[in-house]
């Protein structure tokens with residue numbers, strides 16, 4: 708790993724060569740919106756909210772999946788970027804049903820918050836609003852496809868952190884759906900451990916706890932950094948150090 712120098716919004720800065728642009732931008736306290744990104748999960752670059760301008764590049768780049776490079780010149784805010792972010796948000800709102808007033812996540816939804824920050828006050832595109840089913844077969848959780856923005860946080864946390872890989876994506880384009888196992892009802896999944904991690908990372912009301920009121924639907928993300936940093940530091944590696952229960956059993 709080496710240190711590179713780049714220009715971020717007209718300021719000369721240095722960064723580690725293995726950092727992403729998004730990490731560096733956040734380190735410098737510059738706000739750019741994200742929806743699919745989540746600290747502790749792999750990057751997907753799917754929501755396109757963190758697009759930035761990189762001098763010399765014909766297209767806009769997603770900061771979360773772009774590594775810093777020596778001499779890079781990056782702009783995080785411009786009229787062009789504002790228009791793209793706004794249009795992307797409007798397309799998300801037009802695709803499925805995101806009527807906040809009747810959503811259990813109203814007031815706690817990341818999509819709603821990003822739209823407010825970006826000043827999205829109307830949608831210029833025709834609403835598709837397909838009538839998608841809900842899966843409420845799980846005894847504790849529900850999945851409402853109408854609220855899903857296909858960020859795949861649930862898929863990644865289930866695979867990368869829980870290790871169950873219950874969730875996946877079926878289909879392409881606007882026909883994409885989040886599925887459980889081989890597209891079976893969540894409640895009959897053999898691989899789901901009912902840990903609830905997917906529900907906690909979901910940015911919208913697509914995944915929810917059954918019986919929770921609007922006021923109770925605050926989602927917790929702190930468990931993710933706790934688990935991932937604990938794994939990195941081997942805090943739960945008992946090799947060479949017998950766990951308490953094993954010591955006690957040996958005494959018996």
Ligand code: SF4
Nearest residue numbers: 865899900902903905
């Ligand atoms: S509850 Fe846990 S195991 Fe089940 S789908 Fe969600 S993250 Fe995966």
Ligand code: SF4
Nearest residue numbers: 855856858859861909
């Ligand atoms: S269910 Fe939630 S976490 Fe999963 S893809 Fe849809 S919006 Fe993202």
